Amino acid sequence: MATQQDTNRGSAVRHRHRVEGPQKHVVAFIFSIVLTLIAFAAVAAGGVNSSFTIILLVVMAVLQVIIQLAYWMHMKDKGHMIPIIFMAGGFFVAFTAVITALYWVWW
């Protein structure tokens, strides 16, 4: 009985994926390319030393990560709450350690 329901749910997810997938993935793909192009263009135009470029690059990188996780790693889909929680936890710990080393140990 339970197995039956699981199978149904699984096929429903697959079905929705098949119907909705392509358009959104094409948009996400174009968005990823554009973000990469902006980053390349910014470096080609201004050089990495300007603080504006660095901030821009970081913002582009964060957006890129979000798109990659949400669309290509399926974090936007149902049933991904546990991976999201654990990735957030790992990010939190890693971020703490890096901040500690960068801004605390070597002020």
Add this chain to the structure above:
Amino acid sequence: MAHAHSVKRHKGLMDWLTTVDHKKIGILYLLAGAFFFGIGGIEALMIRWQLIKPLNDFVTAQQFNELITMHGTTMIFLGVMPIIFALMNAVVPLQIGARDVAFPFLNSLGFWTFLFGGILLNLSWVMGGAPDAGWTAYTPLSTVAYSGTHGVDFYTIGLQIAGLGTLIGGINFLATIITMRAPGMSFMRMPMFTWTIFITSAIILFAFPAITVGLVLLSFDRILGANFFEVGQGGSPVLWEHIFWIFGHPEVYILILPAFGVISEVIPTFARKRLFGYSSMVFATILIAFLGFMVWAHHMFTTGMGPVANALFSISTMLIAVPTGIKIFNWLFTLWGGQIRFTAANLYATGFIPTFVMGGVTGVMLAAAPADYQFHDTYFVVAHFHYVIVGGLVLGIFSGLHYWWPKMFGRILNETIGKIAFWFFIIGFHLTFFVQHFLGLLGMQRRIFTYLPNQGFDTLNLVSTVGAFLMGVGVLIFLYNVVITSMRPADAANDPWEDGRTLEWSIPSPPPEYNFKQTPLVRGIDAYWKEKMAGHTEMTPAEPVGDIHMPSASILPFVMSVGIFIAGLGFMYHYYWIVAGGLGILFVCMAIRSLYDDKGWHIHPEDQVETNRKGVKA
């Protein structure tokens, strides 16, 4: 054919070397953990014997440093953590109604890497001197300049290998608990022990990478001449302290949360009441894990972090007392009005509560940064962490062992002898460590190998040593209990305590290889108790009787661990061709594992009935 009957079943020693059955791996963890616990205990007794009187010369200062380092490292990484893993393996799959863990092969690999890491670490005693820089291995004490033997190399490489096993185990149990719960067992219906193991595994996942990185950096400094912790080359010794405690503080919650879980199972069973405030217990467990990651710098108040950092870490540390307090009150309210039976397991559990509270209170005292300048590195700290680790975790472990022994081995430990052991242990424990609070306040530093007479230390140290030997007697009585119990017939009933509440008590003791003939349907918290109250004698099955798929036994995890062990030993002595050989063994095994498609085997219904009858005869 996939259904071929010619499954190769190993016998005797080979069975234990190749097993991927979580119940057998649990027993292996228990044996190995008990072995290292014994070594750590002997080291503890030697430390106390040295300190029994002023100016004692039982061991030299160097030997004393090695003893304290190995006592701490062995007890934490090789003694109590494996025993926690033993309980995890023995109980968690049964509590969630699963037939095994998610990755049985990895489970075996985790055990063998832990064992070989532990053996490597302890080989240091006979290979030129044990590590001598304290279990925290603070730089620069642990650098080549101040610790010239290979001791600390054994520490870094041995812990690295053992840590690999712990990390593998943690990930395995996360996957098991997330994906393999029986139908109907939502997260908020999981038994409390499973919850704490789930959270513990998550802490392992996040905390162990920090020590892995730290140990890599330290071994690069020592073996390859890097400069991560060398001030003269732009490194920072304080960096090691940060890395160590970013791991080290979550580590103490890795230790204590499973004990909380054990107590949360034992007390409801023997009070014949459901756990008071189940959801607040879950919440408190998660909160402790979360806060546990932002308090690490309270170990470093005296490193000169400045008043702002000290104040912040004081506050976050004191905050942990809130969820812990919730737990304490929940246990008290569970006991309140219950029909309490003081079995040995419940004695340990009820002994745990006041003892752990005492350790918690000194924890809040230590969290006050200004006062910590006075307490730091004195016996007050030693007393505090032994109160939470021995008075908390070890009492919890003994409680859990008494409670689940029939489920693991099919025999109930002798209750009378168990109670005698309890009284020796707890009286000895308080004698040993209660007086150490006062030794610390009087100014006795930790880790000193001797002291002068007539400073007020003499009597208290004598009392402490006497207490330590009483604890030793308690442990010996427990071992005697194990021996005489193992000579009795294995006749424990499915539910030997008669008031079992969770799924593990609905199946034979010890359970058949496949645990559940039919996966049970879970209809509420305390699934088995719910069925009992509905007048049923067994769980409602969630599937028809059918072939049960089983994982194949494999010698590969053992061989892989031997490979890692050889590589580690070679790296320490700069024999890189040995490293290549060891890693070669590892990679060949990985290739075999990847290329050979092992589909496992099946137990057919007719064989299941037979196995079940054998179990039920008891």
